[in-house]
Amino acid sequence: MTCPDGRLEEFLDGELDGSARRAVEEHLASCEVCRRELRDLSRLEGILRAVPPGPVPEPEAFLYRMRARSRRGRRWIGAAAAAAILAAVVLAAGGVRRGGGGEVRETLARYAEAPSPAAEETIRRAGPAGLRILEEVLEGPDLRTRFAAASLLFRLGDAATRERMVARFLGPVDVRRELERYARAPSEEGELRIRSAGAVGMAVLEQALLEDRDARIRFAAATLLFRNADRPTRDWVLARFRQKGDPEGAWTLLDPGAEDEDLEIVPAALSALEGGAGEGWAMAVLQKMSRLDRTARGRIIGSVVTLLRHRNPRVQALALEIVKELDLDFPLSALVDLIDSPDLGEEALRVLRKAVGRDLGRDKEAWRKAVAVREKGL
Amino acid sequence: MRPGDEADAMGDAELVFRFKEGEKSAFEDLVRRYMKEAYAFCLRLTHDAAEAEELSQQGFLSAYRSLERFRGDSTFRSWLYRILINLNRDRVRRRRRAEARLAAIREEARYRPAAPGEESAVRAAELEGVVRARIERLPDRQREVLVLHVYQGLPYTEIAQVLGCSYDDVKMNLSLARRRLREELKEYL
Numbered sequence: 001m002t003c004p005d006g007r008l009e010e011f012l013d014g015e016l017d018g019s020a021r022r023a024v025e026e027h028l029a030s031c032e033v034c035r036r037e038l039r040d041l042s043r044l045e046g047i048l049r050a051v052p053p054g055p056v057p058e059p060e061a062f063l064y065r066m067r068a069r070s071r072r073g074r075r076w077i078g079a080a081a082a083a084a085i086l087a088a089v090v091l092a093a094g095g096v097r098r099g100g101g102g103e104v105r106e107t108l109a110r111y112a113e114a115p116s117p118a119a120e121e122t123i124r125r126a127g128p129a130g131l132r133i134l135e136e137v138l139e140g141p142d143l144r145t146r147f148a149a150a151s152l153l154f155r156l157g158d159a160a161t162r163e164r165m166v167a168r169f170l171g172p173v174d175v176r177r178e179l180e181r182y183a184r185a186p187s188e189e190g191e192l193r194i195r196s197a198g199a200v201g202m203a204v205l206e207q208a209l210l211e212d213r214d215a216r217i218r219f220a221a222a223t224l225l226f227r228n229a230d231r232p233t234r235d236w237v238l239a240r241f242r243q244k245g246d247p248e249g250a251w252t253l254l255d256p257g258a259e260d261e262d263l264e265i266v267p268a269a270l271s272a273l274e275g276g277a278g279e280g281w282a283m284a285v286l287q288k289m290s291r292l293d294r295t296a297r298g299r300i301i302g303s304v305v306t307l308l309r310h311r312n313p314r315v316q317a318l319a320l321e322i323v324k325e326l327d328l329d330f331p332l333s334a335l336v337d338l339i340d341s342p343d344l345g346e347e348a349l350r351v352l353r354k355a356v357g358r359d360l361g362r363d364k365e366a367w368r369k370a371v372a373v374r375e376k377g378l
Numbered sequence: 379m380r381p382g383d384e385a386d387a388m389g390d391a392e393l394v395f396r397f398k399e400g401e402k403s404a405f406e407d408l409v410r411r412y413m414k415e416a417y418a419f420c421l422r423l424t425h426d427a428a429e430a431e432e433l434s435q436q437g438f439l440s441a442y443r444s445l446e447r448f449r450g451d452s453t454f455r456s457w458l459y460r461i462l463i464n465l466n467r468d469r470v471r472r473r474r475r476a477e478a479r480l481a482a483i484r485e486e487a488r489y490r491p492a493a494p495g496e497e498s499a500v501r502a503a504e505l506e507g508v509v510r511a512r513i514e515r516l517p518d519r520q521r522e523v524l525v526l527h528v529y530q531g532l533p534y535t536e537i538a539q540v541l542g543c544s545y546d547d548v549k550m551n552l553s554l555a556r557r558r559l560r561e562e563l564k565e566y567l
Contacts, residue, residue, distance in 0.1 A: 006549065006553065009549070009556065010534075010549065010551065010554055013527065013533075013534070013552075015533065015534050016531075040558075040560065040567065043558065043567050044556060044559060044560050044563065044567060045528070046511060047505070047563060047566060047567065048509060048513075048524075048529075048559070049526050049528060049529075050505075050506075051506050051509045051510060052506075053418040053421050053529065054418075054421050054427065055423060055427075056414050056417050056418050056421070057417065057431070059409065059410045059413045059414065060415050062409075062411055062417065062431070062435075063406065063413070065431070065435070066409070066435050066438060066439070120508070169444075185505075187495070283493075312384070
């Protein structure tokens with residue numbers, strides 16, 4: 001049997017019966033490639049399935065809230081059933097009496113006047129129903145009580161509650177305004193303010209990068225995401241940069257020199273090169289930047305020297321390509337080190353011969369002297 | 379079909395029948411049966427507890443309003459999934475349109491500023507956030523198929539029914555999603 005393209009996943013997913021399943025099993029017994037493929041697929045499956053869904057509410061509490069939000073809902077849940085559900089919710093909350101969590105409210109009022117561990121414990125024991133009351137109080141008129149509720153929610157609530165609190169206090173508009181300000185005039189302070197909004201700030205940046213019509217805003221959002229988010233997000237930002245074939249999502253660089261942020265794309269492109277992804281794209285970006293922007297050229301040269309000393313010969317080869325392709329005024333001394341390289345030695349010598357106008361064979365000392373003279377002359 | 383599904387489907391049909399006969403409280407039992415599954419599915423799609431609650435409640439309310447017209451061509455469960463998926467697509471469209479509105483608040487871990495030199499190490503605590511983020515960025519159809527299969531445990535034929543596509547479409551989209559995730563998560567595999 002030849003390798004069953006596409007059938008391995010059906011096999012893994014339990015979609016094959018009888019003879020089809022046996023055929024794949026027999027094939028697996030003799031094919032190392034397919035066994036490895038199946039092992040990789042299973043590993044991925046394991047990682048995916050290990051992600052928990054998050055807490056799920058109790059059905060009765062869910063029904064209760066559903067009924068509360070819908071007149072139509074009231075029609076299907078009779079009065080008796082509704083009363084039973086209410087009782088169940090109240091019981092499940094533990095410690096919250098009938099009448100809208102009076103004890104939690106009273107305890108909170110005391111806590112707002114004089115915080116105490118005992119009061120906090122009483123509210124904690126009230127469970128999710130207690131937290132809901134705290135959230136209700138946030139809308140109330142008394143500032144002191146609202147503050148106490150916020151502080152308790154932050155301590156007692158789960159991650160989702162805390163996120164909601166952060167969002168409530170910072171508000172998306174402020175981050176947005178900071179971003180607009182940053183796009184006009186980048187400042188460290190603006191970046192710090194956006195970063196202080198944590199996940200909310202990053203979500204706003206991500207949305208701006210995806211949806212904003214103004215290229216300047218998108219660029220600022222990309223820059224800030226690239227600098228402040230974790231690696232998967234940075235990879236994703238890079239992927240956005242690469243979508244040049246798609247007119248809707250196309251990324252166009254601002255006129256170089258107009259914005260300092262343009263420089264951010266240089267490390268992005270270099271890291272793409274190093275990662276072995278999007279080489280064509282990265283070279284195009286570097287070419288453009290090198291041609292037009294003095295500071296970017298400086299940045300490229302610095303990075304290329306680092307890349308030339310990389311332990312991976314493929315990265316070294318790419319660095320040499322950059323030197324040739326970009327026609328940089330390159331610190332030639334960095335090339336002298338490559339003369340001994342079995343893969344790149346010849347190429348390095350060719351560049352050196354062209355730059356110095358002489359052939360000094362493989363004598364590194366002689367090359368160093370010649371290069372130093374030339375660089376001094378320049 | 380998984381064990382017990384057939385009996386469930388018969389139980390569902392009975393509840394739908396009773397509802398259509400005027401016993402409106404039968405719908406409550408349908409909600410009790412599917413609430414956890416529907417909510418967990420919405421949470422997978424939205425990554426946000428408040429949005430998951432909103433979406434699943436909308437789904438049930440919408441099912442309640444249309445149940446009279448439900449002909450039973452598919453199971454109640456497949457039909458409910460279809461409703462949830464359509465509502466989610468509307469939600470995503472709305473969200474994409476609303477320029478300044480806050481996007482779904484995502485995992486803190488995903489956005490933690492990267493500390494220098496930290497990148498190469500695999501951090502188990504981050505993995506969850508990374509996986510969620512990667513799934514979220516899949517094209518809509520691939521994400522729907524993947525979540526329905528991996529997390530909701532639906533077989534290909536039922537997914538095809540939910541999404542109104544062919545078995546081969548399901549297989550292809552699942553395969554594309556996996557290929558992409560394998561590439562994107564390779565440092566964790």
